[in-house]
């Protein structure tokens with residue numbers, strides 16, 4: 044018998060460690076109509092597996108080992124390391140900046156392939172234990188494919204908000220580094236211009 048251990052229970056999924064594999068199992072949502080819930084969980088499982096597979100070919104993410112749509116499960120590699128949200132603030136500014144540059148570079152790569160992550164926060168990133176220059180992106184559960192600059196801008200906007208909220212001490216400098224890393228994407232200018240529009244719209248909404 045291979046040992047199983049629950050490592051995380053979120054609102055949508057359970058994360059189980061089985062040997063060296065991680066199983067992400069989408070759990071029942073009792074507030075949804077049963078049939079609809081089954082359908083949603085199946086579709087999200089399928090979509091997350093596809094995006095993870097595609098992303099893993101270009102950036103550091105867990106490798107997809109398998110998907111079991113019937114059980115609403117994705118099986119992937121376990122990534123040893125710490126969740127970035129928990130450790131970023133303990134680092135010195137130079138280290139923080141280096142990591143943010145890598146994050147921006149990772150986003151550049153997935154956006155080039157029109158992969159929108161959908162929930163880029165430091166909680167969905169792991170600093171790899173074996174090589175401290177590797178940041179693994181997790182959780183493509185809210186991801187989708189889109190060519191639109193608007194969708195890419197919103198993806199970055201969410202990360203900016205997360206940095207502002209959780210890593211507020213140096214957030215401006217950190218966000219600048221993310222943008223520097225992102226500039227390795229040929230269309231970064233278009234997206235960053237769109238980001239300004241998204242944000243001015245946000246302010247407008249808050250005011251009125």
Ligand SMILES: Nc1ncnc2c1ncn2[C@@H]1O[C@H](COP(=O)(O)OP(=O)(O)O)[C@@H](O)[C@H]1O
Pocket residue numbers: 050051052053054055056058065067105119120121122123126166167168169181182183184
């Ligand atoms: N492949 C993995 N390797 C290591 N830790 C993981 C892995 N997948 C998930 N985790 C851990 O479980 C947490 C929740 O996983 P995540 O995919 O973000 O689920 P949720 O959709 O519930 O947010 C992550 O923040 C991370 O700490």
Ligand SMILES: [Mg+2]
Pocket residue numbers: 166167182
């Ligand atoms: Mg998550």
